[in-house]
Amino acid sequence: MTPEHTRPVAEPGSFRDPQTRVFHADGEVLRGLGAQAAQDWKALRDSEFFARAQADGTVTATEEIDRELPGEPGTWSATLRHEPLPFVTYHYEWSHTMRQDAARLHLDLLQQALRAGFTMKDGSAYNLQWRGSRPEFIDVGSFEPAKPGEPWAGYRQFCQTLLYPLMLQAHLDLDPRALLRSQIDGVEPAQMRRLLGGTKRLAAGVLKHVHLHDSIQSRNADRSTGAVREQLRDAGFNSELVLAAAKAMAKLVTKLDWAPPATHWGDYRETCSYSDDDRAAKQRFVDAALDATDKTDLVLDLGANDGVFSRQAAARAKTGYVVAVEADPAVVDTLYRQLRAEGERRILPIVMDLADPSPGGGWASHERASFAQRAAKADVTLALALVHHLAIGRNVPLPAIVDWLAGMGHTVVVEFVHAEDPMAQRLLANKPDGLFPDYHVETFVRQLGERFDIAKRETLPGGTRTLIAGVRRA
Amino acid sequence: MESHLAYLDAGSGSLIVQALVAGTAGVVVAAKLYWRRVTSVFRRKTPAEATAAPVETATPAAATADKD
Ligand SMILES: C[S@@+](CC[C@H](N)C(=O)[O-])C[C@H]1O[C@@H](n2cnc3c(N)ncnc32)[C@H](O)[C@@H]1O
Numbered sequence: 368m369t370p371e372h373t374r375p376v377a378e379p380g381s382f383r384d385p386q387t388r389v390f391h392a393d394g395e396v397l398r399g400l401g402a403q404a405a406q407d408w409k410a411l412r413d414s415e416f417f418a419r420a421q422a423d424g425t426v427t428a429t430e431e432i433d434r435e436l437p438g439e440p441g442t443w444s445a446t447l448r449h450e451p452l453p454f455v456t457y458h459y460e461w462s463h464t465m466r467q468d469a470a471r472l473h474l475d476l477l478q479q480a481l482r483a484g485f486t487m488k489d490g491s492a493y494n495l496q497w498r499g500s501r502p503e504f505i506d507v508g509s510f511e512p513a514k515p516g517e518p519w520a521g522y523r524q525f526c527q528t529l530l531y532p533l534m535l536q537a538h539l540d541l542d543p544r545a546l547l548r549s550q551i552d553g554v555e556p557a558q559m560r561r562l563l564g565g566t567k568r569l570a571a572g573v574l575k576h577v578h579l580h581d582s583i584q585s586r587n588a589d590r591s592t593g594a595v596r597e598q599l600r601d602a603g604f605n606s607e608l609v610l611a612a613a614k615a616m617a618k619l620v621t622k623l624d625w626a627p628p629a630t631h632w633g634d635y636r637e638t639c640s641y642s643d644d645d646r647a648a649k650q651r652f653v654d655a656a657l658d659a660t661d662k663t664d665l666v667l668d669l670g671a672n673d674g675v676f677s678r679q680a681a682a683r684a685k686t687g688y689v690v691a692v693e694a695d696p697a698v699v700d701t702l703y704r705q706l707r708a709e710g711e712r713r714i715l716p717i718v719m720d721l722a723d724p725s726p727g728g729g730w731a732s733h734e735r736a737s738f739a740q741r742a743a744k745a746d747v748t749l750a751l752a753l754v755h756h757l758a759i760g761r762n763v764p765l766p767a768i769v770d771w772l773a774g775m776g777h778t779v780v781v782e783f784v785h786a787e788d789p790m791a792q793r794l795l796a797n798k799p800d801g802l803f804p805d806y807h808v809e810t811f812v813r814q815l816g817e818r819f820d821i822a823k824r825e826t827l828p829g830g831t832r833t834l835i836a837g838v839r840r841a
Numbered sequence: 842m843e844s845h846l847a848y849l850d851a852g853s854g855s856l857i858v859q860a861l862v863a864g865t866a867g868v869v870v871a872a873k874l875y876w877r878r879v880t881s882v883f884r885r886k887t888p889a890e891a892t893a894a895p896v897e898t899a900t901p902a903a904a905t906a907d908k909d
Contacts (some may be wrong), residue, residue, distance in 0.1 A: 383846045489849050522862075523855035575862055584854030595853040602873035604860060611863040 375436055379733040384488065387508030389449075390436055396451045398429075398508060399436040399443035407511040407703045408445060417484035417510070424498075425472060425501050427452075447507060453665060453688035453715075457735055458492035458528060459548035459724060460717040462700035463536045463625040468707070469495040469502045470529040474617040476504055477519065480609045486513040486719055490521025492528035492553070493735075498583040499688075499712035500703060516600035519609045527553030530616065534577070537623040538563060538570040542696055544718065551729040556581035568735045572619045622656035632710035635672050635698075644828040649782065652825055653749065654683055656780045659822065661686040662746045667775060669721055670694070670753035674702045674714065680749065681713045687746070721753070722761040739774060748776030752832070757785040759794040760807055765805060766814050773818040773839055781815070781835045783808050808833045 375397055382388065386404040390397045400408055411417045412431070418427035428450035436443045458466060473495060477487050487509045494506040505701070519525075531554040532543035539562060546554050559577045578582055587595060627633075641649070653676060657663060662753065663684030668677040671691035681689045691714060693699050702716045719725060719738060728735035742748075750772065757763040772779050772799035784791045786806050812835060819837030826833045857874065860867040 386848065464854065516849070518856045518859050520849050520851040522859045523852040524849065526855070541882050575858065579861060580855065580858045583857050584852060587854040587857065590853045592851050592853045592856060595856050598874050598877065599856060599860065599870065602870045602877065604867075604870050608860060608863040608867045608870065611867065615862055 372434065377437070380493070380729070380735060382730070382734075384508060388436075388438075388443075394451060396449040397432075397434060397436060398447040398449060399438065400445040400447065400508065402444045404508055404511075405444035408507070410512050411485065411507070411510045414483050414485070416479055416485065416815065420476065420479070420504075424501065425476060425504060426507060427496075427503055429507050436702045449505070449507070452496050452498065452503075452505070452659070453740060454497075454690050455736065456497060456715065456717050457547075457725065457728075458495075458532070459544040460719055460738075461831075462696050462703050462716070462718055463533070464700050464707075465497070465502070465530065465703050465716075466492075466533055466536075467620060467623065470491045470501045470525075470533060470620045471617060472504060473529065474613050474620065474621075477521075477613045478610060478617070479611065480510055481513065481606055484513055485510050485519065486519060486606070487511075487521055488607070490523070490525030490529070492532075492547075493723065497715050499714055500706035500710070500716075501712060513609075515606070515608075516596075516604050517606070518596065518599060518604060518672070519612070522612070524553070525616070527555065528578065529553075530576060530620070531556075531559050533620060533623040534570070534572060535561070535562065536568055538573065539806065540625070543697075548725060548728065551734065554696050556584055571579070571622045576619075586753070625700075627700045630695050630697040632672060632693075632695040632698045636675065640829075641827075643830055645832065648825065648827050649751070649832075649834060650679060652823070652834045653679060653751070653780055656778065656823065657683040657747065659836070660747055660778045662777065665690070665745045666747040666749065667692060667742055667745045668749045670750065670756065671702075671716070672698060672830075674706070674716065676749055676751055677714050677716075680747070681711075683745075687713070689714045690745075692719050692721065694718070694720045722757055722763060734783070743774045745776040747778045748772060749780050751780070751782040752784055752790070754781060754811070755788075755791045755794060755806075759791060759798065759803060765811050769811075769814045769818055772815075777813075778841050779819060779835075779839070781837070783811050783833045783835060785831045785833070788829075791831075811835075 372394055375392035378389035378391060386401040388399045390399065421428060429447050432446055432448045434446045436446055469492060480487060488511055489509055494504055494509060495502050496505050499502065533548060535541045535543040556577060560581045563573050563577055568578060657680060664687050666680045666684055666687055666689045668680060668689055668691045671677050671693045674691045677689045677691040691702065696718045699716045699718045706714055706716065724738035727733055727737040754768055757768055758765055785808055786795065812824065815821065815835060815837055821835060821837050821841050823836040824833065857871055860871040
C-alpha cells in the first residue's frame, strides 16, 4: 500500500464484468484485474496487436502499476492505469457519423484481435469514448485469448447498442437517441422488428440482423448459451467465421450512411443578424475572458452551433479541451465531420438538448452519469446567444438559468440577447404578449451577480446583445 | 466447462445468427446445427429409443447430436 494516495473510488459504471473494475483516485483512472483477467492481460500486453493499438491510440493508453485497490483480499491480482479521458460521453449524445465511426473502430479492433488470437468479451457502445474527434476503445479488460470454436459474445450487444441505432437513422431517419437514453442495454431485436416491417425488411442488414435475429432468438430462448456454444462448436464453428462476420458487419456499417438534412440551424452563421463589428467585438470579448482565466482544462461551449467559439476557445486555451454541446443533430454531425477531417483532438462535439440534458442512467441511476454531474468539473462555460432560447423558447426562469450555470464552469461567458433583438423577437412571436416581463438584461446581470462576480460587461455595437463574463463565488 | 461462459449473456439465438452473418461457411455450420437438433429430436421420439438402447442406424449426424 502506498499511503500517499487517496483511497480509490469505484467507478459506478464498471461493475458488469466481475473480473475487472475501474477506480478513480486523484484524477487517475485505475483498473483492477481478477486472477483470470490478469492472466489475459499478460497475454495481451505481450502481443504485437496490443502494441499497435497503443501506438495508434485506438485503445486507451494503459500501463501496469503497483498499487493496491479496495476489495476483499485477493480480489485483484493486477492493477492497470489508464490515460484519463477529458470528458466522458455516452452514445445517446453522439451524432450519426460519430456512431458509425465508433462502430467501425469496434469491429476493426475485433478483427485485429481475432487475427492475433484474441477475442472481445463484449460489444457495447459504452466501451467507446472520444478524444476530440477520434474514437477510442477504453475497456482493456475486454480482450481475452480466443478459444477454438468460440463465437463473439458481444454480437448481440453490438447490434443493440451500435448496429440497430445506425439502422434506425439510416433506414428510417429516426434519431435513436431517445431509445438509447432510456434503455441501457440498447434496442431489442423485437423492437427493431416492429419498426422495420414491410419493404424496410429489404433494407441493408435488416433481414439477417433484425428479423432472423429476433425469430432465432425467440426460438432458442429456452436453450442456454452454454448448450448452444457447444452445438456450434460441434457443428464446426471456428474463429474464421467470427472474422467473416465482423468483416460483413464492418461493410454493413459503412453502408449505413445518413445525410444530415438542411435544418433551421444549419446555416446559422450566414443567416444570423450580427454585423462584422458585432462579431469582432464578441470574439475579442470571449478571448479576453479566456485569457483572464487561469484554468481552462475543460471548456463547455453550450449551444455551440457550428463550433466557431469552440475553435476559438481551443486555440486560446492551448492545452485545454472543449466540449461543443448542441441540440441540432444535423449541425453536430456536420461539425464532427469537419473536426474529423482536421484531425482535431481537443474539440468534442455532442448532441444534447440543454433544456432536457442526459439524466443519470442504468443501475441506481448512477451507472451512467448525468450531464450535470459531468459538467460540474468544467472550468469555463460559454453560453453565447443561448439564454434566450432557454428563457423564451423553453420558459426557463432566468434565476433557474443562473443556478444552472453556477453548477458548471468556474468562469462563465454569457451573451444575453435583448428582447428587442430580431432573434429574440422571433422567439417571442410564438408566445403570448407580456409572458416574460422579467426578460431583461439588467435583471439577468443582477441575478447573475448573486452567484458570480461580474468581471466584465459589454454591449455589442448593434446595441441588442450584451456579453457578460463572471467568476463564480466560492 | 465453466470458463467459456462469459460474464455477458451473449443470447443463445444471437450466437446462431452470428454464424449466418458470416456467409456461406457459417450458413453451413448453422444448417448442421439445426440438422443435428432435428435428428436428435427424431431419435428421442422413436418408440424404440424410449425402451431400447440408442439406435446406431440413424444418420451419421445424429450420432453426435445428443449434446442438448
Ligand atoms: C443563436 S445560436 C448561437 C451559436 C453560438 N453559440 C454563437 O454564439 O455563435 C444558438 C444555438 O443554440 C442551439 N440551441 C438552442 N436551444 C438549445 C438547447 N435547448 N440545447 C442545446 N442547444 C440549443 C441552437 O441549435 C443554435 O445552434
